Amino acid sequence: MALLVALGFLGMLRPGKIVKLTVEDLSVTWIDGHPALFVRITLPKMRRPAACREHVRIDDVDLIRGVLKFTEGLKPQALLFLGSQLDFTATFRKLVVKLGVPYGQGAGLTPASLRAGGATFWYHRTDSTEFVRFRGQWSNMRMLEIYIQEVAASSFLTGLDSDTQSRVASFALAAPWLMAHYG
Numbered sequence: 001m002a003l004l005v006a007l008g009f010l011g012m013l014r015p016g017k018i019v020k021l022t023v024e025d026l027s028v029t030w031i032d033g034h035p036a037l038f039v040r041i042t043l044p045k046m047r048r049p050a051a052c053r054e055h056v057r058i059d060d061v062d063l064i065r066g067v068l069k070f071t072e073g074l075k076p077q078a079l080l081f082l083g084s085q086l087d088f089t090a091t092f093r094k095l096v097v098k099l100g101v102p103y104g105q106g107a108g109l110t111p112a113s114l115r116a117g118g119a120t121f122w123y124h125r126t127d128s129t130e131f132v133r134f135r136g137q138w139s140n141m142r143m144l145e146i147y148i149q150e151v152a153a154s155s156f157l158t159g160l161d162s163d164t165q166s167r168v169a170s171f172a173l174a175a176p177w178l179m180a181h182y183g
Contacts, residue, residue, distance in 0.1 A: 066179025
């Protein structure tokens with residue numbers, strides 16, 4: 001689940017795309033001596049006015065290691081998540097609640113939060129809406145700006161109590177190790 005959450009967040013993926021990912025949708029290549037993970041998006045939401053197939057690029061080395069370990073020995077058509085979108089949502093909810101984080105539309109997190117949160121993360125890191133627009137496959141810059149403005153304004157993490165912030169930080173620090181060892 002940590003692997004899927006990281007893919008969704010760093011790749012700014014829609015939840016429906018996360019649960020449909022297969023091993024063959026992931027490919028690792030080397031660019032200027034560094035690994036890059038390309039995630040193929042088949043049947044993108046905006047395929048009529050835009051490209052019929054899209055991809056996202058993820059450069060996080062820990063996530064790439066986790067993907068390689070997790071997919072080792074799996075058939076190309078194997079799904080990364082063995083369940084429905086409802087199963088993914090239920091598992092995500094359990095994870096969020098276990099961490100003590102509110103779940104739900106508005107005041108909490110949902111699987112859709114991964115896309116918006118990822119977009120805000122990348123905007124804060126790069127200060128480039130164009131970088132985020134391309135990597136997140138937004139065809140409309142205005143929609144991306146709304147995502148970033150709303151999520152950035154919420155200051156979600158800072159609104160949590162200190163014990164919850166500590167649990168989230170511990171989980172975040174452990175995630176790369178967990179992915180590398182357990183895929």
